[in-house]
Amino acid sequence: MRPVMIWRVARKEILSTLRDTRAIVSNLLIPLVLMPVVMLGMPLLLGGLFEREATNITPIGVVGMSNLPAEFVAVLEAQNVELVPVDDGVTAVQNGDVDVVIGVTEPLAVALAGNGSGTISIYSKQGNMKSELDASKVQQAVAIFQQQVVALRLVDAGLDPSVLQPLQVQNVDASTAAERSSGQFSWLIPFFIAIWTLTGGQMTAVDATAGEKERGTLEVLLVAPVRRTEVVVGKFLATLTFGLSAALMAIVGFLIGGALLSAVFLPRLGDQGAEIVSMMGGGLNVNLLSIVVLVISALLLAALVAAVLIGISLFARSFKEAQSYIAPLSFVFIIPVVLLQFKDLIGLGNEAYLIPVFNVLLLMDDVVRGVVDPGRLALVWGSMLVLILLLLGFAHRNFQREEVIFRS
Amino acid sequence: MSALIDVRNLSKSFGKVKAVDDVSFSVAAGEVYGLLGPNGAGKTTTLRVLATLLKPDSGGATVAGHDVLKAPEAVRASIGVVNGGMGLYDRLTGREILYYFGRLYDLEEQQIERRIAELDDLLDLRDTLTRRAGGFSTGMAQKIVIARAVLHDPPVIFFDEATSGLDVVARRAVVDFVRDYPSKGRAVVYSTHVMSEVEELCDRASIIYRGRKIAEDSVDELKRSNGSNSIEEAFFRLVSRVDMGHEEVR
Numbered sequence: 237m238r239p240v241m242i243w244r245v246a247r248k249e250i251l252s253t254l255r256d257t258r259a260i261v262s263n264l265l266i267p268l269v270l271m272p273v274v275m276l277g278m279p280l281l282l283g284g285l286f287e288r289e290a291t292n293i294t295p296i297g298v299v300g301m302s303n304l305p306a307e308f309v310a311v312l313e314a315q316n317v318e319l320v321p322v323d324d325g326v327t328a329v330q331n332g333d334v335d336v337v338i339g340v341t342e343p344l345a346v347a348l349a350g351n352g353s354g355t356i357s358i359y360s361k362q363g364n365m366k367s368e369l370d371a372s373k374v375q376q377a378v379a380i381f382q383q384q385v386v387a388l389r390l391v392d393a394g395l396d397p398s399v400l401q402p403l404q405v406q407n408v409d410a411s412t413a414a415e416r417s418s419g420q421f422s423w424l425i426p427f428f429i430a431i432w433t434l435t436g437g438q439m440t441a442v443d444a445t446a447g448e449k450e451r452g453t454l455e456v457l458l459v460a461p462v463r464r465t466e467v468v469v470g471k472f473l474a475t476l477t478f479g480l481s482a483a484l485m486a487i488v489g490f491l492i493g494g495a496l497l498s499a500v501f502l503p504r505l506g507d508q509g510a511e512i513v514s515m516m517g518g519g520l521n522v523n524l525l526s527i528v529v530l531v532i533s534a535l536l537l538a539a540l541v542a543a544v545l546i547g548i549s550l551f552a553r554s555f556k557e558a559q560s561y562i563a564p565l566s567f568v569f570i571i572p573v574v575l576l577q578f579k580d581l582i583g584l585g586n587e588a589y590l591i592p593v594f595n596v597l598l599l600m601d602d603v604v605r606g607v608v609d610p611g612r613l614a615l616v617w618g619s620m621l622v623l624i625l626l627l628l629g630f631a632h633r634n635f636q637r638e639e640v641i642f643r644s
Numbered sequence: 645m646s647a648l649i650d651v652r653n654l655s656k657s658f659g660k661v662k663a664v665d666d667v668s669f670s671v672a673a674g675e676v677y678g679l680l681g682p683n684g685a686g687k688t689t690t691l692r693v694l695a696t697l698l699k700p701d702s703g704g705a706t707v708a709g710h711d712v713l714k715a716p717e718a719v720r721a722s723i724g725v726v727n728g729g730m731g732l733y734d735r736l737t738g739r740e741i742l743y744y745f746g747r748l749y750d751l752e753e754q755q756i757e758r759r760i761a762e763l764d765d766l767l768d769l770r771d772t773l774t775r776r777a778g779g780f781s782t783g784m785a786q787k788i789v790i791a792r793a794v795l796h797d798p799p800v801i802f803f804d805e806a807t808s809g810l811d812v813v814a815r816r817a818v819v820d821f822v823r824d825y826p827s828k829g830r831a832v833v834y835s836t837h838v839m840s841e842v843e844e845l846c847d848r849a850s851i852i853y854r855g856r857k858i859a860e861d862s863v864d865e866l867k868r869s870n871g872s873n874s875i876e877e878a879f880f881r882l883v884s885r886v887d888m889g890h891e892e893v894r
Contacts, residue, residue: 241748244744244747244748245748248733248736248744251735251736251740252733252735252736255735255736255776256735451731451732451733451734452729452730452731453730453731453732453733455697455725455727455730456725456730456745456789456792456793457748458697459695459696459697459720459723459725460720460745460748460749461717461718461720461721461748461749461750462748463717638697638698638699641697642692642697
């Protein structure tokens with residue numbers, strides 16, 4: 237292999253992709269813009285909705301208004317609820333007049349007198365988000381009112397209300413500082429690298445292989461005195477370049493989104509804010525060595541994805557065939573991420589560090605938790621390298637096969 | 645006579661189909677050699693073996709003194725290939741495409757510039773050099789395809805149905821190029837099913853039919869020996885003779 241030839245092949249593919257405005261927009265600009273939009277948009281939208289629900293005066297239907305004691309009405313109204321008399325609970329909810337109806341068939345004050353008990357019916361549409369949200373307001377009011385009644389009864393009986401809670405529970409977090417600050421979301425970065433390398437490298441990979449077959453440029457390239465390994469490696473490097481750029485853009489977008497998120501929401505949240513930041517992995521404290529390990533692992537992951545892309549699209553006969561092979565791949569990369577969430581339950585041994593993609597996620601997770609085992613590190617990097625070489629070998633072999641090159 | 649191309653008993657099958665069946669010929673320096681035959685006769689397969697893209701089942705060939713099996717890279721460095729279905733990179737300009745291939749042939753920048761200037765004179769490349777290939781007409785594209793094939797000044801050039809799919813003007817440009825391209829020390833193999841092109845361009849030709857070489861001679865001699873006025877007439881006489889023989893064998 238002559239590096240200068242590899243570079244000449246790669247350079248042409250990079251130039252060709254750079255000239256493809258559609259590819260550049262969808263591969264580089266969209267992740268940059270999409271990440272902050274999703275990160276800010278969801279909490280803004282949902283937060284706004286929930287906030288409105290909490291402050292808005294909600295109409296609640298009541299069957300038997302006169303049966304409600306004044307104390308209960310006061311508690312309900314403190315929940316921003318407006319009581320509306322209705323005739324029948326079920327019909328009022330079904331007709332959509334109100335989302336929730338309280339039904340009381342006997343005067344509650346009478347029923348509760350002398351330590352007696354009464355019944356309150358709550359009519360709501362289960363499975364309807366708005367109805368359930370309103371019902372929860374009523375349930376909360378019922379709970380508060382209940383506590384008031386119980387407290388009064390205890391006082392009447394000459395007991396302190398604390399007799400109902402003989403045990404106090406204290407939760408103590410026994411994880412290390414590194415574990416605490418590692419964050420539940422530390423898998424996000426490797427996930428972005430896998431997914432965006434796949435999306436970002438796709439155009440170049442398909443264009444440089446199946447695209448060359450379809451356009452009728454492959455034959456003349458193979459007639460040139462450039463070696464096929466050089467062609468494969470050059471095209472692989474170009475794919476990796478665009479895959480990594482897309483991943484980098486997504487990470488930059490993620491960081492911008494995170495910065496905006498903390499600027500917009502954290503002041504509102506106060507103490508809780510710091511906790512959320514560390515949960516998101518914002519409080520990561522990793523040393524230089526860890527960063528080197530993380531970067532190398534990320535590069536290997538991106539290289540693996542690029543090698544898969546080249547292998548598959550060289551095997552395909554046309555653009556369409558290549559794309560139909562690549563489309564389901566993103567699911568393949570989501571599975572290990574989902575699996576990672578349950579790793580504490582599964583109880584993983586060394587074998588797990590041989591599962592492609594999953595092993596990189598595990599290793600990166602170990603790094604941010606500060607518990608890297610050199611043997612496992614060697615296992616992950618070694619197996620990744622072997623796999624990448626195997627995939628490039630597969631691509632190269634396809635290049636030699638007459639029936640793959642000439643689709644007649 | 646020094647043969648630049650020497651093909652010996654070449655055979656190549658795809659599954660049960662014998663695409664090339666025991667074909668031999670040789671082409672000397674300065675010669676334009678025609679491979680004449682209908683589509684599917686085995687011309688393309690023969691040329692692909694000579695271009696080291698396919699491996700023969702048996703037999704062999706040398707191109708510019710290099711064995712296609714033992715020194716494929718040396719063979720590739722000595723040949724240029726033009727065929728009808730060849731495409732270009734849509735998002736690169738003509739000049740960029742020529743540079744890319746020039747660099748793959750390990751030419752220096754000045755060498756590439758000099759060759760582009762020479763080929764511009766010969767092929768009238770003009771604005772194909774500065775425009776992106778995505779907007780080329782078939783004629784413009786074919787000029788760059790030819791320029792790309794001969795950029796490194798190879799001693800052996802293969803034309804395989806190079807005029808198929810071209811309009812009258814573009815076809816003329818290809819034929820003119822083959823006729824006018826300085827052929828001293830060079831061997832050209834011109835494969836086509838268009839008889840008139842063979843008559844106009846080729847010094848000698850062989851007729852390929854069903855994977856076999858059924859005749860070989862100078863164009864004039866092919867006509868004369870078959871009592872024909874045109875190469876087309878000669879072709880059909882030869883082919884019908886083979887078909888009759890074919891029936892007998894059955």
